Amino acid sequence: xxxxxxSISPKFILLFLVFxxxxxxxxxxxxxxxxxxxxxxxxxxxxxxDKQTIRYDLxxxxxTYWVKYESSKNHDGIYEAKFLNHEMIDFRNKTVTKIGExxxxxxxxxxxxxxxxxxxxxxxxxxxxxxxxxxxxxxxxRQPLYAKPLWKTLANNxxxxxxxxxxxxxxxxxxxxxxxxxxxxxxxxxxxxCNFNRGTIARKDVYxxxxxxxxxxxxxxxxxxxxxxxxxxxTLSQTNS
Numbered sequence: 001x002x003x004x005x006x007s008i009s010p011k012f013i014l015l016f017l018v019f020x021x022x023x024x025x026x027x028x029x030x031x032x033x034x035x036x037x038x039x040x041x042x043x044x045x046x047x048x049x050d051k052q053t054i055r056y057d058l059x060x061x062x063x064t065y066w067v068k069y070e071s072s073k074n075h076d077g078i079y080e081a082k083f084l085n086h087e088m089i090d091f092r093n094k095t096v097t098k099i100g101e102x103x104x105x106x107x108x109x110x111x112x113x114x115x116x117x118x119x120x121x122x123x124x125x126x127x128x129x130x131x132x133x134x135x136x137x138x139x140x141x142r143q144p145l146y147a148k149p150l151w152k153t154l155a156n157n158x159x160x161x162x163x164x165x166x167x168x169x170x171x172x173x174x175x176x177x178x179x180x181x182x183x184x185x186x187x188x189x190x191x192x193x194c195n196f197n198r199g200t201i202a203r204k205d206v207y208x209x210x211x212x213x214x215x216x217x218x219x220x221x222x223x224x225x226x227x228x229x230x231x232x233x234x235t236l237s238q239t240n241s
Contacts, residue, residue: 036068039131045071046079049135056140061091063140064099067132084109089126089136094145096133097123124206127189128169128182151184154229160222161186170233181230185222192223194230201227 036048047069054065066086070079086100101116102109126133128146137144150168155161164184171180178195193202193211200214201223217223 037135039067039135043072043075043077045069045082047132049132051139054136054139056142061142063089063091063136065089065136080104081107081109086112087132089133091137091142091145094126095123096126096130122207125191125204125208127191127206128166129184129189149182152229154225155222159220160225163222163225165226165229167233170230170237172234172237174238179230179234181226181233183226192226192230194227194234196231196234199227201230 035050035052037051039047039049041047047067050066050068054063056063064086066084068081068084070081072079081104083104084102085098086102087096088099089096098116100112100114102112104110126145128149130146134144134146134148147168149166151164152167154163154165156163162185166182169182173179176195177197178193180191180193182189182191189206191204191211193204193214194200195214198214199216201217202211202214203223204211215223217227
């Protein structure tokens with residue numbers, strides 16, 4: 001046994017130790033990476049959800065968690081951590097609020113602060129395209145607020161631009177003869193309340209808690225295009241029910 005040990009060269013032992021260190025680092029990197037769920041990615045940056053920090057209050061139907069933003073300075077797929085947001089989802093009210101933040105300095109996050117610039121501290125409405133809310137709901141063991149969206153293009157021209165409506169998440173109220181629909185316009189998200197008894201439409205953006213005033217849609221306007229599609233989807237639901 002001693003002769004066998006003596007026959008092993010120091011160079012071989014050194015290579016073996018380096019190999020074990022590399023394997024150890026890879027293992028730890030994988031454990032670390034497993035905590036982050038990719039929510040959104042582009043050549044400019046990416047958002048990730050930290051599933052290890054999710055805390056769910058079942059009685060109040062509220063979840064808190066952290067998300068991380070990483071930017072790609074040269075748009076080459078190499079990302080650097082920039083900041084962390086501490087956020088809270090109120091599933092009953094369908095809202096998400098930023099409650100804290102931390103910024104990366106020299107590669108390390110600073111202590112959490114609640115002193116941040118507007119509108120970062122504002123409360124946002126959760127719409128169907130919100131992948132963050134969808135993933136948090138699943139990790140909390142509750143039903144997501146919306147189904148995965150299915151966007152139908154209603155128009156794409158110079159006069160009104162591109163308008164898409166989510167046909168997978170149409171909220172129909174038969175008693176009031178109305179429907180709530182969700183749309184994308186110029187990369188902005190809106191929900192619309194269409195009342196078919198009164199022939200009116202009202203809009204809400206991601207910041208507003210309530211719908212705006214009801215209006216009769218003007219011919220060939222964005223409002224009319226959305227109202228007509230909402231009514232079409234409403235009539236389909238009556239046929240299929």
